[in-house]
Amino acid sequence: MTILIQNGHVVDPLTGKDGISDVYIEEDKICKVAEHIDRQADRVIDAKHCYVLPGLIDLHVHFRDPGLEYKETLETGGRAAVKGGVTTVCAMPNTKPVTDDKEKVLRVHERAKEESLTHVIQLGAVTKGQEGKELADIRGMAEAGCHAVSEDGKSVMNASLYRQGMKTAKECKISVFAHCEDQTMVEGGVMNADENAERLELRGITNAVEDVIVARDILLAKETGVRLHLCHCSTADSVKLLRMAKEEGLPVTGEVCPHHFILSSDDIREDDGNYKMNPPLRSRADVEALKQGLKDGVMDVIATDHAPHAGEEKDKSMKDAAFGIVGLETSAALTYTSLVKTGVLTVMDMAEKMSYNPAKILGLEDKGSISEGKTADITIFDPRRTYKIDKNTFVSKGKNTPFDGYEVTGETVYTLVDGRVVYERR
Incomplete structure (x- = not known):
């Protein structure tokens, strides 16, 4: 399985990368991070306007x-x-x-x-x-x-x-x-x-x-x-x-x-x-x-x-x-x-x-970074949307929060674990 994340704002504390880049994933590893990647992929994710975080x-x-x-x-x-x-x-x-x-x-x-x-x-x-x-x-x-x-x-x-x-x-x-x-x-x-x-x-x-x-x-x-x-x-x-x-x-x-x-x-x-x-x-x-x-x-x-x-x-x-x-x-x-x-x-x-x-x-040397060779655990975060937290939308069994109704900006739109999309905002 290959995934190409395009146009996202990559933020990587390990390398200091802080700007628009593409990320190419093969199986469970990050293979390439560059401003423009011209490769075929089984899936392409457009991360425009989003942060691509470890x-x-x-x-x-x-x-x-x-x-x-x-x-x-x-x-x-x-x-x-x-x-x-x-x-x-x-x-x-x-x-x-x-x-x-x-x-x-x-x-x-x-x-x-x-x-x-x-x-x-x-x-x-x-x-x-x-x-x-x-x-x-x-x-x-x-x-x-x-x-x-x-x-x-x-x-x-x-x-x-x-x-x-x-x-x-x-x-x-x-x-x-x-x-x-x-x-x-x-x-x-x-x-x-x-x-x-x-x-x-x-x-x-x-x-x-x-x-x-x-x-x-x-x-x-x-x-x-x-x-x-x-x-x-x-x-x-x-x-x-x-x-x-x-x-x-x-x-x-x-x-x-x-x-x-x-x-x-x-x-x-x-x-x-x-x-x-x-x-x-x-x-x-x-x-x-x-x-x-x-x-x-x-x-x-x-x-x-x-x-x-x-x-x-x-x-x-x-x-x-x-x-x-x-x-x-x-x-x-x-x-x-x-x-x-x-x-x-x-x-x-x-x-x-x-x-x-x-x-x-x-001591997880393969995590915490979006750089070549690291495990493709990635969070794509959209900083644009403002909304109120609603405990009734939680997938956790627990709804116990003092933040119900609290207004926030930003939400996770994709989560990748081991190079697989395990969450996608619908």
């Missing part, structure tokens, strides 16, 4: 499979991913049962090849059952291709055990993805601790709940030498601490989710479970610090923390609703609207933070 890579999703398939599956999550232009995801291990050994990782990888339209990298837990008592089969999961371990959904509160896990991950040449939350300080909180929580008579979660563990994990990474990636950073001090770590030359990276760089607790007008996420929406000052961190390059990655839930789990008071929102189908449009159109980032920065940097963190 396929987006989301380091942080919850596909809920196995065990919680009523929320999402490898199949529905894959369809949501490619609709959003995401060609590779890292699936978090807080499944049921927890993904904590080699066989479980292999099983998901084998099933994903058959069931999912997107590439799925299953991450492994740090501790067995995510119970924080005994290390999981980190070596076996590394052999199965997990690329990283994470206790996402919680932190490993036993620092000594966590340090052992970091040492093992370092020996296995994989990363640790950290959910930074001191569980002893949450105290039943459901949103940011501020005047909005007081107004709604809800218990708050302070910034220190995150910041204390960010500091701890950076220090443990400094001691062990492991590659540490900080998930869903939400506070100004997380940015400050990561900046300090980078200035010291530590192998630490960080991600921000669209909901954290767009919304603040001021946007929570009423007690609505769709605004409940972990970490919570913070203050406007935190939002501005996150945006500045993205602009400065301190924050390396934009990820979603895609966390689908059934309607009955979210359509209730924040006191009782599940934590988490969906994001795969909206992340590119939200990023383009809120960061690129406003001048915080360029389109090149967007491609870097949503594809190139994630590929580097995972």
Whole structure:
């Protein structure tokens, strides 16, 4: 199968290409990128007025499979991913049962090849059952291709055990993805601790709940030498601490989710479970610090923390609703609207933070770039259309989003995975 993408604005962080070019694909590889390619192809895609980006890579999703398939599956999550232009995801291990050994990782990888339209990298837990008592089969999961371990959904509160896990991950040449939350300080909180929580008579979660563990994990990474990636950073001090770590030359990276760089607790007008996420929406000052961190390059990655839930789990008071929102189908449009159109980032920065940097963190040398010899994972993004997000159009099982009705500009029109068109806007 050969595909010729014509007239698109190719954006490639690896080569610095930023202009109109054609892209010629043969089987699963990019064979040529040039201003004009005169070759016959089985399919020709006219990408005029569109950006041709390296396929987006989301380091942080919850596909809920196995065990919680009523929320999402490898199949529905894959369809949501490619609709959003995401060609590779890292699936978090807080499944049921927890993904904590080699066989479980292999099983998901084998099933994903058959069931999912997107590439799925299953991450492994740090501790067995995510119970924080005994290390999981980190070596076996590394052999199965997990690329990283994470206790996402919680932190490993036993620092000594966590340090052992970091040492093992370092020996296995994989990363640790950290959910930074001191569980002893949450105290039943459901949103940011501020005047909005007081107004709604809800218990708050302070910034220190995150910041204390960010500091701890950076220090443990400094001691062990492991590659540490900080998930869903939400506070100004997380940015400050990561900046300090980078200035010291530590192998630490960080991600921000669209909901954290767009919304603040001021946007929570009423007690609505769709605004409940972990970490919570913070203050406007935190939002501005996150945006500045993205602009400065301190924050390396934009990820979603895609966390689908059934309607009955979210359509209730924040006191009782599940934590988490969906994001795969909206992340590119939200990023383009809120960061690129406003001048915080360029389109090149967007491609870097949503594809190139994630590929580097995972060690995926064949992804994150539109250059000859790379895997033909490609996102074609149209920056012209303005519309309102409609949760009823989502292909994910989860409809839980605070962005329903939010006006955005830009959408994915084609997604290619391994040189195959797996999504096309109709």
